[in-house]
Amino acid sequence: MSRFFSKSHAALTPYTPGEQPRNMKYIKLNTNESPFPPSPLAVRMASEAAKRLQLYPDPTLLELREALAARYGVLPDEVILANGSDEVLYFAFMAFCDDAHPAAFPDITYGFYSVFATLCRVPFREIPLREDFTVDPADYIGTGDTLFLANPNAPTGLTLSLRQIEEILRSNPDRVVVVDEAYVDFGGESAVSLIHRYDNLLVTGTFSKSRSMAGARLGFGIASSELIRDLDTLRYSTNPYNVNRMSAAAGLGVLADEAYTHKNCQTVIENRAYTAKRLAELGFLMTDSRANFLFVKHPDIAGKTVYTALKERGILVRHFDRDPIRDYNRITVGTREEMDALINTLSEIVREQT
Ligand code: PMP
Secondary structure: OOOOOOHHHOOOOOOOOOOOOOOOOOEEOOOOOOOOOOOHHHHHHHHHHHOOOOOOOOOOOHHHHHHHHHHHOOOHHHEEEEOOHHHHHHHHHHHHOEOOEOEEEEOOOOOHHHHHHHHOOOOEEEEOOOOOOOOOHHHHOOOOOEEEEEOOOOOOOOOOOHHHHHHHHHHOOOOOEEEEOOOHHHOOOOOHHHOOOOOOEEEEEEOOOOOOOHHHOOEEEEEOHHHHHHHHHHHHHHOOOOOOHHHHHHHHHHHOOHHHHHHHHHHHHHHHHHHHHHHHHOOOEEOOOOOOEEEEEEOOEOHHHHHHHHHHOOEEOEOOOOOOOOOEEEEEOOOHHHHHHHHHHHHHHHHHHO
């Protein structure tokens, strides 16, 4: 820390992104990216847009908001776009949390929530998951906090039903409930249809996972137009050009190619079931993940050992060195070939370690 760094940020522990190695060619199963390239239409439209990079992008992003609104059955004024859904979450912490509106979220969830809360100097509460890693909806009924719930949750992949989300929304009418649907397209139920009934609901989504565009940094929020206006106040106060021309064009391209996204999601879902079955045969235990990753442990091998042994053999997964998930690894579901390489390597590791 330099002597110039503001004391007000001294306590900040930044989010640790998954490794992006450059020294060696890994099978990369550590950051829940899509194994498939972006839609060819998205690529074509992004490269067309590159020809006009001398111009700032449209800060209203109207065309893309219209396309997203049509896709989700909402109005363009009920949509905000951002530089990844991370940025929508950041705006939400800034907009809807303060001393009078503390934040609350599960103790095991997306690591950025506590970072944003700290950055925004918002008091927050981490609510323990049940022992089986499920969220107990009763813990979120009428809490008086601004709630952040990833559904499916990360890194467990476990979901709450729409009925459970609705109970939570109904019991907290004066607090915003943020439902982070980064992984919803791999088998979760989206809460977007509830935004017209609950003015306290903000759903966040991303083009990073099911739409194969993590590198474009494009995310969105869907909520009542009042909530969206609040988020836009923060957007216009920080970076009105938060979505660049190429990413916005790629977003339009992939939304015009839903069949491509759907096919890729189906493949990931099939590969997830295939991998889960094969890993169970090797003795691994895992949650019932509805996301594009599996959360697995072996009863006789420490999580760190599995992580290190896989890395040594060229496969990168995500290990969180903290209780109570220390024995687990989060493994992104990739292509069938990548999953076969993973299964073969894990079977060697199990043979060696047990
Ligand atoms: N929410 C969750 C639960 C995530 O795992 C991620 C991806 N790391 C994000 C949000 C943010 O995704 P992005 O900013 O790429 O849209």
